[in-house]
Amino acid sequence: MSMIKLPESIEDTVVNLLRLANTKLPTDIGWALEAAAAWETNPIAHSQLGAIMDNVKKAEVLGRPMCQDTGIPIFYVRGKFDSSIAKDIAAGVSKATKTIPLRPNTVDPLTRKNSGDNLGNGMPIIHYIPTDDDFTEITVLLKGAGSENMTRLGMLNPADGVDEIKKFVTDAVLDAGGRPCPPGIVGVGIGGTADECVAMAKTALIRVLDEDNPDPVLKRLEEDLFIKLNGSGLGPMGLGGSTTVLAVKINTAFCHTASLPVAVNIGCWATRRASVRISDKGSEYSQGAKL
Amino acid sequence: MRSLRLPMSPDVISSLKVGEVISISGQVITGRDEMHMRAIEYSDEGKPVPECIRNSTLYHCGPIMLKTDGVWHVIVAGPTTSARMNKLEPEVIRRFAIKAIIGKGGMSPDVLGAMKEMGCIYLAATGGAAVSLAEGLSRVTGVEWEDLGMAEAIWKFQAENLGPLIVAMDCHGNSLYDEVKKKLIRD
Numbered sequence: 001m002s003m004i005k006l007p008e009s010i011e012d013t014v015v016n017l018l019r020l021a022n023t024k025l026p027t028d029i030g031w032a033l034e035a036a037a038a039w040e041t042n043p044i045a046h047s048q049l050g051a052i053m054d055n056v057k058k059a060e061v062l063g064r065p066m067c068q069d070t071g072i073p074i075f076y077v078r079g080k081f082d083s084s085i086a087k088d089i090a091a092g093v094s095k096a097t098k099t100i101p102l103r104p105n106t107v108d109p110l111t112r113k114n115s116g117d118n119l120g121n122g123m124p125i126i127h128y129i130p131t132d133d134d135f136t137e138i139t140v141l142l143k144g145a146g147s148e149n150m151t152r153l154g155m156l157n158p159a160d161g162v163d164e165i166k167k168f169v170t171d172a173v174l175d176a177g178g179r180p181c182p183p184g185i186v187g188v189g190i191g192g193t194a195d196e197c198v199a200m201a202k203t204a205l206i207r208v209l210d211e212d213n214p215d216p217v218l219k220r221l222e223e224d225l226f227i228k229l230n231g232s233g234l235g236p237m238g239l240g241g242s243t244t245v246l247a248v249k250i251n252t253a254f255c256h257t258a259s260l261p262v263a264v265n266i267g268c269w270a271t272r273r274a275s276v277r278i279s280d281k282g283s284e285y286s287q288g289a290k291l
Numbered sequence: 292m293r294s295l296r297l298p299m300s301p302d303v304i305s306s307l308k309v310g311e312v313i314s315i316s317g318q319v320i321t322g323r324d325e326m327h328m329r330a331i332e333y334s335d336e337g338k339p340v341p342e343c344i345r346n347s348t349l350y351h352c353g354p355i356m357l358k359t360d361g362v363w364h365v366i367v368a369g370p371t372t373s374a375r376m377n378k379l380e381p382e383v384i385r386r387f388a389i390k391a392i393i394g395k396g397g398m399s400p401d402v403l404g405a406m407k408e409m410g411c412i413y414l415a416a417t418g419g420a421a422v423s424l425a426e427g428l429s430r431v432t433g434v435e436w437e438d439l440g441m442a443e444a445i446w447k448f449q450a451e452n453l454g455p456l457i458v459a460m461d462c463h464g465n466s467l468y469d470e471v472k473k474k475l476i477r478d
Binding site for chain 1: 310312325352353354355357366367368369371372374375395396397415417418419420421422423424425426440441442455457459467468470471472474475476477
C-alpha cells in the first residue's frame, strides 16, 4: 500500500498501523457493504447501510476512528523477531492512545479501574508466529466489545455432525441480534481444543472476504451458512432486512476423537485490520495480509 | 425525516411510532454501565446525583473526547450495546423519568414495560457510525462523574440534528426488535 523509509521505530510503526486500522475500512469489507446496499430492499436496512458507508468515508477523510469503540488491539507478529518487540508494541499502543486518539478501554476485570493507556496486565495481546522469512510482519485486529461479548464456544458431541454445527453457528448469530453491529463477519473455529477453537474463530476474521476458502468442503459450508444467515431476516443492526452477515469464515484443526469443539467469534461491520511488513527496504502497510 | 426538539412533550413522545426515522436537537447526556450503577447506588443512599439525569435523553455511548486548551471536544461518538444495561434500566427510567434512550441492539421486555409506564422511547442509532453521529454532538456542555473514565462518564451535549435515529421501541409497548425476532427464519 504505502512504503515508509527506515529508520522508523517499531513504536511509531505501531502508531501508524493503529491509525490505518482505525481510520480506513479494508477495501474488501467496503465492497461487501456496497454490494449489500445494492441488493437490500428493506428501507430501514438500507438507511443503516447508507449511514455506515457515509461514516466510513468521513472517518477516512477526517482521519478519525470510524467507531468510538477502538477496541482491544490484538497483534499477530509473524516472521523474524526477538522478544523486545513486545515492549515496542506496548509503547506504540500507549502513544497511539494519546495521539490518534484512541479510547482508553482496558480496565482491571474486578475493580474496573482503567489504566488510561490501553495497557495493563496481559495487554496488549500479542500472538507470535515465527517463520524463516527475513521480514517482520505485524498484523493488528481491533476487536470492539459489542461483537466480542457475543462469542460462543460449544463442546459438541462427535455424533452431532455438520447439522448441529450449522445450528450452533446460526443460533449464535441470531441470538446475538443487533448487539454485535451486524452486518459483520462470522468467524468460526471447528476442532482443536477449547482454547485453540476460539483462537481459530478469531483469526478467521482476518481473512480477506473475497478470497475463497481453499478447502472445497469448508467453502461450501461457509456459503451455506452465509445464505442461511442472510435469509434469516435479522438485518443490519437487528432492525430487519436481508443483510445479516458480510461473510462467514471457517478455520479447522484436528481434534480429539471424543471432541467436536465449535466456536463463533463475530466481527462487527467495522472489522478493522491492518498489517505492516518491516524489512531492509522499509515498512510496507496493507490491509489484506495472511497470517 | 422528522426533526424534533428536546425536551419532547408527552404528546410528541406518544405520537412516535416504531419504524419512524427522526433527528433530535437539544440536551443529550451519555451514560453506560457505571453511570447506571452509581445513579442507583447514590439515590439508594440519598446522595445527590447530577440534575441532568432527570427527564433526560440518555445516550448509551462512551465517546472519544479530547481536551484542548482546557476545552472538551468530541472526536467520535457512536452508540454502545444497550442490552448490557437491561437489568438496571427499568429502575433508572422510573427513578429519573428518562424520556428517551438512544442506543443500539434494543432492550429487554422489562425495559419496554418501564418505558410504557413512564412514557419513554428507544431510538436506534447506527452502530459504529461514530464520526457521523459526532457531527450532531459538536457542542459539549459539560461532564459529570469524570472519575468513571472517558467511556463511562456522563458527557453533556447540546445536540443539533442528531440522527438518523430509528424509533425502535415506542412508549406503547411495541418493539421493532421483537417484530424482527418473531419472524426470524432459523431453518
